[in-house]
Amino acid sequence: MNENLTRGYTILGTMAYVDKNYDEGKRNRFLSTLSPVVRDTIGGYKPVEWYDRIHFVELLRGIASLQATEQNAYKELVRCGQSVAELATNTFLKLFMKILTPTLFAKKIPDIWLRDNKSGRFTADLSRVDQNILRMHLMDVAGYDHVGPVAVGWITFAMGRMGKQGLDCRLSGWSLATPGPKDLYFDITWQ
Amino acid sequence: MSDEDYGKEILEKVADMLMVLSDVGSGDYSARLSTDLPDTHPLGSLYQGINEMIDSLASEQERSATYRKELEEKLATIEAYRKDLEEKLETIETQRTAIRELSTPIMEVWAGVLCLPVVGVLDTRRSAEMTEALLHAIVDKKARCAIIDITGIQVMDTGTADHFLRMAKAVRLLGAECVLTGVNPVIAQTMVHMGVDLSDVLTHRTLRNGLLHFVSGANGQDEE
Numbered sequence: 001m002n003e004n005l006t007r008g009y010t011i012l013g014t015m016a017y018v019d020k021n022y023d024e025g026k027r028n029r030f031l032s033t034l035s036p037v038v039r040d041t042i043g044g045y046k047p048v049e050w051y052d053r054i055h056f057v058e059l060l061r062g063i064a065s066l067q068a069t070e071q072n073a074y075k076e077l078v079r080c081g082q083s084v085a086e087l088a089t090n091t092f093l094k095l096f097m098k099i100l101t102p103t104l105f106a107k108k109i110p111d112i113w114l115r116d117n118k119s120g121r122f123t124a125d126l127s128r129v130d131q132n133i134l135r136m137h138l139m140d141v142a143g144y145d146h147v148g149p150v151a152v153g154w155i156t157f158a159m160g161r162m163g164k165q166g167l168d169c170r171l172s173g174w175s176l177a178t179p180g181p182k183d184l185y186f187d188i189t190w191q
Numbered sequence: 192m193s194d195e196d197y198g199k200e201i202l203e204k205v206a207d208m209l210m211v212l213s214d215v216g217s218g219d220y221s222a223r224l225s226t227d228l229p230d231t232h233p234l235g236s237l238y239q240g241i242n243e244m245i246d247s248l249a250s251e252q253e254r255s256a257t258y259r260k261e262l263e264e265k266l267a268t269i270e271a272y273r274k275d276l277e278e279k280l281e282t283i284e285t286q287r288t289a290i291r292e293l294s295t296p297i298m299e300v301w302a303g304v305l306c307l308p309v310v311g312v313l314d315t316r317r318s319a320e321m322t323e324a325l326l327h328a329i330v331d332k333k334a335r336c337a338i339i340d341i342t343g344i345q346v347m348d349t350g351t352a353d354h355f356l357r358m359a360k361a362v363r364l365l366g367a368e369c370v371l372t373g374v375n376p377v378i379a380q381t382m383v384h385m386g387v388d389l390s391d392v393l394t395h396r397t398l399r400n401g402l403l404h405f406v407s408g409a410n411g412q413d414e415e
Binding site for chain 2 (some may be wrong): 009048088090091092093095096099100103104108111112115167183
């Protein structure tokens with residue numbers, strides 16, 4: 001049984017990002033990178049249903065492939081992650097964001113990850129949170145291409161909602177050459 | 192536990208609650224709050240209440256989905272019935288048209304002589320259709336006479352007799368002669384009994400006699 005599943009709203013959010021930000025030509029080039037299976041399913045995804053994460057990965061690969069450089073691909077995927085997080089933030093998650101602190105966020109990150117994914121684990125090291133430093137570790141995600149930069153988008157969206165200034169989130173482990181490593185690390189700092 | 196730690200714990204529990212409520216708000220009714228809180232915990236009852244509320248919502252959602260499925264199936268059945276009914280109505284209409292055409296068979300039995308055999312019941316609508324068809328045929332074929340044969344009519348009432356009289360008058364207005372044939376003894380008696388005045392309409396007992404009347408007239412011979 002395939003446990004590499006992700007929620008429909010991550011896929012829908014990514015498609016919404018494409019629809020909102022890409023002109024027709026760019027959107028068509030993006031769609032041409034998708035497999036017939038994914039292309040045929042677009043429009044049929046349901047938000048809370050679980051889908052093979054390959055559907056999401058294909059969209060992320062498509063987004064990355066349209067960028068000329070690794071740096072641009074990274075920025076584009078981060079923006080996409082922020083957009084997906086924003087779209088997924090319903091009334092109760094807005095309230096959740098209001099009471100969120102970096103410590104609470106770090107504690108809840110494993111649960112937040114599992115809300116949307118059935119594989120991989122997200123943990124946080126809280127030992128230096130009083131110095132405004134958080135180190136997060138996303139593990140067992142080999143083959144989950146480009147989830148690293150997208151997760152940077154999710155994290156920075158959440159931290160931004162907490163009103164943290166001077167926010168910096170550095171990702172280790174990801175590159176265009178190795179888009180889906182087994183482990184990803186996120187070093188987050190703020191003022 | 193210090194007040195600060197207690198506050199943090201409560202906040203954490205509230206965060207859990209909001210995450211679960213967010214899941215439910217998105218339509219995921221499988222989400223539940225942890226039930227491992229001790230009975231004395233201030234949020235224990237709230238957690239329990241929220242879980243019960245989600246159970247109830249999930250149950251209603253399931254019922255609603257079942258109803259929706261049933262409704263969709265019924266709608267599909269109704270749609271199938273509707274299509275079937277439409278096809279049947281179309282068939283009926285086609286057959287009705289065919290029957291209407293068959294019920295007004297106007298034949299040119301001799302040069303300038305048309306024959307309209309009438310079978311079955313003659314109501315106002317059918318009478319109007321017959322009259323219209325007969326008049327058009329008279330004009331189209333330049334007919335000088337029309338034989339209306341009522342051998343197939345078993346019962347004659349005042350309404351039916353009136354239709355024939357009107358038909359005969361309309362034929363005469365076109366300059367053609369109209370003959371009523373096939374009047375059987377029962378109908379003859381009925382018409383007399385009803386006081387129907389057929390003095391303006393030429394009648395013959397059989398279609399053969401009626402036809403001979405015109406044919407012999409055309410050939411300058413005596414009729415039978």
